Amino acid sequence: MPPQSDQTPMLQVENIRKTYHLGRVKVPVLHGVDLTVHHKEWITILGASGSGKSTLMHIIGGLDRPDRHPENPASITYGDRVITDMGAGALNAYRSTEVGFVFQFYHLLPELDILQNICIGSMIRYGRFGYRSQRKGVESRAKELLDRFGLSDRMKHRPAELSGGERQRVAIARALINEPALLLADEPTGNLDLKTGESILDVLAELRLSSGLTMVMVTHDERIAARADRVIRLIDGRVVEQTGVGSV
Ligand SMILES: Nc1ncnc2c1ncn2[C@@H]1O[C@H](COP(=O)(O)OP(=O)(O)OP(=O)(O)O)[C@@H](O)[C@H]1O
Ligand SMILES: [Mg+2]
Known part of the structure; x- marks a missing residue:
């Protein structure tokens, strides 16, 4: 239910x-x-x-x-x-x-790896100096999200090295890094084929069940x-x- x-x-x-x-x-x-x-x-x-x-x-x-x-x-x-x-x-x-925002066209930063792309929202939230003390916790949460979305082995990859479905999962992980109450x-x-699109919807449905987003x-x-x-x-x-x- x-x-x-x-x-x-x-x-x-x-x-x-x-x-x-x-x-x-x-x-x-x-x-x-x-x-x-x-x-x-x-x-x-x-x-x-x-x-x-x-x-x-x-x-x-x-x-x-x-x-x-x-x-x-x-x-x-x-x-x-x-x-x-x-x-x-x-x-x-x-x-x-x-708010967590998943953009229509991913908007991942091409020069950063996946882990950095996910953490970026926390860097913005805490600011350059504040982030230093938060970094360990944020990175461990980012790794948890990557694990949950089946992307642990892609952490050091750049967005261009991922498929569309993988990029979208990274974009969702990035949107969740600050534990928002509202996901947009x-x-x-x-931009995904039917089967990959269904798997993204499954991820969203599961998220909602587990965290009440x-x-x-x-x-x-x-x-x-x-x-x-x-x-x-x-x-x-x-x-x-x-x-x-x-x-x-
Ligand atoms: N920055 C902008 N400057 C001028 N017009 C814009 C701008 N952004 C969007 N529009 C126009 O506003 C209308 C709505 O755009 P919007 O992107 O919100 O549509 P959408 O429903 O998201 O479309 P899609 O399904 O193609 O993504 C379009 O006619 C678009 O050309
Ligand atoms: Mg649109």
Whole structure:
């Protein structure tokens, strides 16, 4: 049985709008997105290419900000903290302690080995000097994650020396290094074949069972979306449907 969400809202997203500006051209992407994610819930955001899924994930993860409309404000509330009101320092702390982010295109650093790639989030969290005292513990946790994901023998490899599925597992391990409560995964299977994609979903499902993570995952694939507790549809920058579906 999957862990039951306890129905306490972990994340409340209200009225998120986002328009990109390319010179004088405006590209409106999100038109007022509302979304609630409960503790320990696994939701997927399903939508076509260009519908604004990555944009929404970046905003939820504190990597980007929504548009400001003082007369009709947006808000993102995480527990009792309002992310959208935070200054740069508090937002950095939110990003590095609460959230793990799995990017659509891995974003591994090519010149670092796998172990270093996984530890990088902790280096950012503790800063150059603070990290010295944390390093042993962080590396041992990184090794545990590598072991769990079947990558112990790849520790000293560079990302280019790994397969797509292996890179994605490294990206998930990196997202977990700071023990986040919320995992945001942007198309974690998008660049993988069906079988490898299924194995990544198995990793995520197992993680959720063992550590009670709350997960928000993006996909454009209905079958993948169906693994989650709830499916949100994003069409042309709006949430148009929320369906409760089966189990993990
Ligand atoms: N930095 C940017 N500047 C300008 N336009 C952007 C920028 N980022 C995204 N866009 C545009 O915003 C729209 C939504 O992009 P987004 O990456 O959020 O879509 P998506 O749903 O994640 O698509 P995909 O499934 O292809 O990853 C697209 O039309 C894209 O061209
Ligand atoms: Mg995307």
